[in-house]
Amino acid sequence: MSFKSRVEDILRHCPPLFRFTSRLYHRLHGSFRTLSPGAPGAIRKGFELVRARDGAVHGDYYEFGLFRGYTFLQAWNHCRELGLDEVNFHGFDSFEGLPPAEGIDQADGRFFEGQFACSREEVERNLAGNGVDLDKINLVQGYYEDSLTETLRTQHAFKPAAVVLLDCDYYSSTVTALKWLEPYIQPGTVLLFDDWFSYGDSDELGQQKAFQEYLERHPQYRAEDLWEFENHGKGFVLHAAS
Numbered sequence: 694m695s696f697k698s699r700v701e702d703i704l705r706h707c708p709p710l711f712r713f714t715s716r717l718y719h720r721l722h723g724s725f726r727t728l729s730p731g732a733p734g735a736i737r738k739g740f741e742l743v744r745a746r747d748g749a750v751h752g753d754y755y756e757f758g759l760f761r762g763y764t765f766l767q768a769w770n771h772c773r774e775l776g777l778d779e780v781n782f783h784g785f786d787s788f789e790g791l792p793p794a795e796g797i798d799q800a801d802g803r804f805f806e807g808q809f810a811c812s813r814e815e816v817e818r819n820l821a822g823n824g825v826d827l828d829k830i831n832l833v834q835g836y837y838e839d840s841l842t843e844t845l846r847t848q849h850a851f852k853p854a855a856v857v858l859l860d861c862d863y864y865s866s867t868v869t870a871l872k873w874l875e876p877y878i879q880p881g882t883v884l885l886f887d888d889w890f891s892y893g894d895s896d897e898l899g900q901q902k903a904f905q906e907y908l909e910r911h912p913q914y915r916a917e918d919l920w921e922f923e924n925h926g927k928g929f930v931l932h933a934a935s
């Protein structure tokens with residue numbers, strides 16, 4: 694466990710102090726970077742896997758949880774480097790940080806309302822300033838519970854999902870994202886859960902619970918384990934259940 698994780702574990706015993714120090718930490722470390730060092734590499738491996746299997750990538754990239762936009766930028770860069778010019782990029786975020794923690798998402802207090810807030814303007818500045826053509830990406834603003842609607846499906850050309858990064862921390866956000874994604878998920882979709890091990894290796898909390906419930910609702914799929922990635926991520930590829 695890293696020094697930072699050990700300090701966080703101690704601070705979480707006093708939620709107000711934890712929230713204060715977390716906000717201060719992100720203010721002082723305002724640089725444009727990811728919170729998950731392994732996520733950019735996992736995104737690249739996901740696209741490489743789809744391309745090696747199909748000879749091309751016909752689907753889109755979906756990211757739930759952008760914070761400052763770093764992983765989204767890396768997805769864009771990887772596709773440019775790999776020559777995957779047909780991929781469309783969809784990013785979903787409140788741009789106000791996490792909604793209030795409710796139910797099991799209150800767990801040990803590691804996630805809280807407003808955490809990871811970054812305005813849409815700042816995210817767009819970060820992306821455009823690093824070479825992303827804003828006319829070629831689709832950012833959907835709002836809390837998922839409000840923004841992931843049937844109407845949204847008619848407002849953009851959403852293709853099947855090639856690679857999905859679920860970096861939205863909460864069980865509830867992951868459930869909402871996976872439900873909305875249902876028509877776009879298919880055998881071969883790579884699903885990257887950035888918060889898979891946030892609560893250790895327990896399927897009673899967080900993203901592990903959300904994905905287990907998803908698979909129970911969709912017996913037509915089975916999930917093949919791909920790789921784990923830093924800090925607490927894990928990737929899967931879906932197959933048709935035989």
Ligand SMILES: C[S@@+](CC[C@H](N)C(=O)[O-])C[C@H]1O[C@@H](n2cnc3c(N)ncnc32)[C@H](O)[C@@H]1O
Nearest residue numbers: 727728758759760764787790836837860861866
């Ligand atoms: C850990 S950050 C994402 C980090 C980013 N992928 C990176 O590494 O560069 C989590 C993000 O999820 C977003 N988020 C989580 N739940 C959400 C919800 N229900 N609606 C909208 N945004 C949500 C937060 O606003 C926050 O920006």
